[in-house]
Amino acid sequence: MKRILIVCGSGASSGFMAGNIRKAVAAKGKDYEIIARSDSSIEDYIEETDLLLVGPHLDYILGELTEIGQEYGVPVKLISKEAYGSLDGEAVLNLIIETLE
Numbered sequence: 886m887k888r889i890l891i892v893c894g895s896g897a898s899s900g901f902m903a904g905n906i907r908k909a910v911a912a913k914g915k916d917y918e919i920i921a922r923s924d925s926s927i928e929d930y931i932e933e934t935d936l937l938l939v940g941p942h943l944d945y946i947l948g949e950l951t952e953i954g955q956e957y958g959v960p961v962k963l964i965s966k967e968a969y970g971s972l973d974g975e976a977v978l979n980l981i982i983e984t985l986e
Contacts, residue, residue: 886916887985888933891964892924892950893940899923902940902964905974906981917981924950931957936984938977941966960984 891906893899899921906919922930924943927950931937937954939947939961947963954961962984968976 886918887935888918888920889936889938889981890927890930890934891919891921891938891940892927893921893943895923898969899940901972902969902974902977905972906977907974909974909978913978915978915982917978927953931959934959936981937961938980939963941969 889906891899891903903919903921910917910919920930924939924946927937931953934957937950937959939950941964943950944963947961951961962980964977964980967973968980
């Protein structure tokens with residue numbers, strides 16, 4: 886099982902996004918665990934994470950988050966504004982698959 890951590894400012898919008906990704910994961914039969922948290926809790930979860938997804942509104946700290954990811958060998962990807970704004974779980978799942986497979 887691969888663990889994907891999605892972060893946003895407070896964890897609320899990433900929670901909605903995670904729910905839709907979970908539905909897409911179930912529909913495709915993928916073995917991914919989707920976790921949503923605030924950006925302030927990244928270091929609590931990064932060691933058990935296979936991919937860090939970042940909400941587009943946090944693009945201003947993407948460099949810092951990428952550095953944290955590199956320390957742990959975890960790829961970091963920014964979710965597109967379109968996918969995040971429309972809560973498109975399928976589009977984000979495609980990003981996950983492209984990155985991990």
